[in-house]
Amino acid sequence: MHSDLILTIAHWVSIAVVALVLFLMTYILFLRALLLMKERRYRDFSMLWSPILLNGKGNKQDRPPRINYADRFSFLILWNTLREGKDGDVKIRDWMNSVAIETGIDRVAIRLLKKRSIRKKLLAVVTLGQLRDKSQWEILYQMALSDHALLSLAAAQALARIDREAAVPIIVPLIVRRMDWPAAKVASILGGIGPDLVAKPLADAIMEAPAEEMQRLIPYLETCHDAIALPVVHRILNDPPHDKVIGPCLYVIGKFRDKNDLKLVRQYLTHPRWHVRAHAAACLGRIGTKEDEAKLAALLADPEWWVRYRAAQAIVDLSFSSLERIRQLKEYRHDRYARDILEQVIVEKRLIRQ
Amino acid sequence: MIEYLPVVESFILLYFIGLNGVYLALNILSLGGIARYMQSRDVAGLPHLFSGFAPPVTIIVPAYNEEDHILNTLRSLFQLNYPECEIVVVNDGSNDRTLDVMKKEYSLAPFPEAYRNRIRTKPVRAVYHSTVDQRLRVVDKENGGRGDAVNAGINIARYPWFCRVDADSILQKDSLLLIVQPLIEDPTVVACGGTVRVANGCKSKDGLFVEADLSRNPLVLFQIVEYLRAFLYGRMGWSPMNAHLIISGAFGIYRKETVVAVGGYRSDTVGEDMELIVRLHRMLSDQRKRYRITFVPEPICWAEVPDNLKQLKKQRIRWQIGLVESLMMNRGLLFHDSGTFAGWLAFPFVLFFEWFGPFVETLGYIIIIAGFMLGFISIQAFITFLILAVGFGVLLSTSALLLEEMSFHLYKKPWHVIVLFMTALVENFGYRQLNTVWRVIAVYYYLRDKVREKLANRKQQIRS
Numbered sequence: 055m056h057s058d059l060i061l062t063i064a065h066w067v068s069i070a071v072v073a074l075v076l077f078l079m080t081y082i083l084f085l086r087a088l089l090l091m092k093e094r095r096y097r098d099f100s101m102l103w104s105p106i107l108l109n110g111k112g113n114k115q116d117r118p119p120r121i122n123y124a125d126r127f128s129f130l131i132l133w134n135t136l137r138e139g140k141d142g143d144v145k146i147r148d149w150m151n152s153v154a155i156e157t158g159i160d161r162v163a164i165r166l167l168k169k170r171s172i173r174k175k176l177l178a179v180v181t182l183g184q185l186r187d188k189s190q191w192e193i194l195y196q197m198a199l200s201d202h203a204l205l206s207l208a209a210a211q212a213l214a215r216i217d218r219e220a221a222v223p224i225i226v227p228l229i230v231r232r233m234d235w236p237a238a239k240v241a242s243i244l245g246g247i248g249p250d251l252v253a254k255p256l257a258d259a260i261m262e263a264p265a266e267e268m269q270r271l272i273p274y275l276e277t278c279h280d281a282i283a284l285p286v287v288h289r290i291l292n293d294p295p296h297d298k299v300i301g302p303c304l305y306v307i308g309k310f311r312d313k314n315d316l317k318l319v320r321q322y323l324t325h326p327r328w329h330v331r332a333h334a335a336a337c338l339g340r341i342g343t344k345e346d347e348a349k350l351a352a353l354l355a356d357p358e359w360w361v362r363y364r365a366a367q368a369i370v371d372l373s374f375s376s377l378e379r380i381r382q383l384k385e386y387r388h389d390r391y392a393r394d395i396l397e398q399v400i401v402e403k404r405l406i407r408q
Numbered sequence: 409m410i411e412y413l414p415v416v417e418s419f420i421l422l423y424f425i426g427l428n429g430v431y432l433a434l435n436i437l438s439l440g441g442i443a444r445y446m447q448s449r450d451v452a453g454l455p456h457l458f459s460g461f462a463p464p465v466t467i468i469v470p471a472y473n474e475e476d477h478i479l480n481t482l483r484s485l486f487q488l489n490y491p492e493c494e495i496v497v498v499n500d501g502s503n504d505r506t507l508d509v510m511k512k513e514y515s516l517a518p519f520p521e522a523y524r525n526r527i528r529t530k531p532v533r534a535v536y537h538s539t540v541d542q543r544l545r546v547v548d549k550e551n552g553g554r555g556d557a558v559n560a561g562i563n564i565a566r567y568p569w570f571c572r573v574d575a576d577s578i579l580q581k582d583s584l585l586l587i588v589q590p591l592i593e594d595p596t597v598v599a600c601g602g603t604v605r606v607a608n609g610c611k612s613k614d615g616l617f618v619e620a621d622l623s624r625n626p627l628v629l630f631q632i633v634e635y636l637r638a639f640l641y642g643r644m645g646w647s648p649m650n651a652h653l654i655i656s657g658a659f660g661i662y663r664k665e666t667v668v669a670v671g672g673y674r675s676d677t678v679g680e681d682m683e684l685i686v687r688l689h690r691m692l693s694d695q696r697k698r699y700r701i702t703f704v705p706e707p708i709c710w711a712e713v714p715d716n717l718k719q720l721k722k723q724r725i726r727w728q729i730g731l732v733e734s735l736m737m738n739r740g741l742l743f744h745d746s747g748t749f750a751g752w753l754a755f756p757f758v759l760f761f762e763w764f765g766p767f768v769e770t771l772g773y774i775i776i777i778a779g780f781m782l783g784f785i786s787i788q789a790f791i792t793f794l795i796l797a798v799g800f801g802v803l804l805s806t807s808a809l810l811l812e813e814m815s816f817h818l819y820k821k822p823w824h825v826i827v828l829f830m831t832a833l834v835e836n837f838g839y840r841q842l843n844t845v846w847r848v849i850a851v852y853y854y855l856r857d858k859v860r861e862k863l864a865n866r867k868q869q870i871r872s
Contacts, residue, residue, distance in 0.1 A: 060421070064792045071799035078806045079829055085813045086825055171444075204593060234595060359524055397520040401537065 183212025203234040226255045244277040253278035257286045265296035272302035280310040301333035308337035328358040339368025354392035366399040420772040428800045434645025464492040466570045468561030472500040474575040484615030490584040496561045501551025514538040527559040527672035555673030555680035571661040578710040598666045601655030601703040603639045606632045607710035620818040629831040631713045636808040649749035657681035659709035679730015689750040690741040728850030766847035798836040805832035
């Protein structure tokens, strides 16, 4: 009885499995037919719209064709893809923006702002930023405060594009708080706003930030003028500074190549923290004088690989260090690590020059 | 003896229900995952959304006797669309002209790299730098296996992430950009695998993938369906639970410092790629760290699969031994007190259904066939069992085809769908059973070697 029951169940399950397989197969064929239709539709759509968006600058008087409701999302994607590549061409940029308004994709973007999908929201945020659409400022501001790094950064960038001046008091405090924003992207936003607007608030924010955050923020001074950046760095270094912020300060000094800071930089060559020694060596590679060669040569025997590497790079970078002189330096070294690292950097530089 | 038959029958039935139940659950999870991924896929294609976020990456290519493939691989790597990457090829003591062909093509010059031996490897003979393309360095070392070769690559990698690529993998231009997206979106990601598909029969140009096509070799077709199953719902299903136990050696990206901290790849296992991932789960769980090991469902890497039985058998035995070794070396992950899905679900599942499973399956087939032949099992029961076993196999493969059709539909021509469906049907008559037998053989080899090793150790102890 028991085995009969199992057998009956197994029998019906096997019938169900076979039926499910047949259903799935039919469904797959249906999906394939649907896909072919969709692909044909997008191909036709793209062939129609790409030339209009890219070459339409001479036909301003012509109204663009209407877009079906079903094609609006595809159009938004196509518009953004083409718009990104044409940011430098003012005529096409203005033409594409006018097409966007006329076809109503700004309204589509506004609707997408309310969707749950992060990537749809991102698409909307980028579109509104490109269109310089101020109507959604408050929502974009709220998104800039979001926990999601990518979304908040895209919203901050959109705000900066829409109104640089109004965006600064929002973006600078966010840069201080957001540890998850990639430095390159932040630098690009700051660069987009421009040093005139951003330098002072950024400098103030850095001076007020705790050491942990200061360390991350100081390199952004690179996007400002030296007249604002260097005094901030000097104030930090004279304070006396937390160990962690010295390296970034030396980085900024090196970027602006200010020879007045030579004495200051040299004192960090013997700092107990190896990060600081590595930064000091790299900085001397940019602003050092002949007398720094011996100091850098001493660092070739540093126990930390990165310090040896930066010191060797600095020696090779110093304009007065000829290849002969560097080879001579190498021969004088008794330390195998020092000779190895110098040889590596010499060959690296030679390869780059080739 | 006969009185135990119903018990054995019930056990085998329960095994089949358990195995197929888990697969169906993974399938359902994958359906949701794929749908979500596809919704966001169009937007992710926009270049500016992720630009600036892509971290610099060192691509490490372990190469052992790859003179036929290595130049093609390098050509494809140089064409990758990625802002900042370097390429490190590790020549793992090849006996052929692998190093020579690279020297000639990329005009390699000896480079006095101040090599940092952070992970112990077999001795490095020399490091070369290309004078044609600054991004390429080649490490020439003594043979120590793939894991050892990748470790040497990690030792000279300059970037915080390294991407491991097999020398015979075929990539797409955007493969690297796609595989870094999970790390951009989630800072806790420590490793990410790419979806691998079968390259046999596909069109490629200058080492880069161009178009998917089907091979005429049935063995290759069977493997295409297998790969669809493994990646579309195997990996996709485990992904939301952070319970992947493997990232294929063909293409995967890893946070360098995390891998160095756990000691790099082990060179005493044939499944070093799986072993590393299981060890990462174990050690990061031990340290109570927040981490994710994830994967990209997009097909981004194409690998040549064996096209004859001899090679296929060798590969499957190697994979199974690798699996068993990975589990045994990291058994601390089983029911780990951190309560992760990797320790409480994925590990027991793999242990029970993939380690011991082949024995149960083989036993099941033997008992049912023998029982039927000896008259203990009725013809009705016999046919029902066969329909169930085969039917579930076909159902799982068909659902993988459905996932493919819902998502990437790489096999463009309508007849591709028909051929793949036929393959999903036919592979259940012989091919899957053959694989099960090979896996039993693999476990036998593993246990035999373990016993021999123990005996040898004991003899040595007695002598000393």
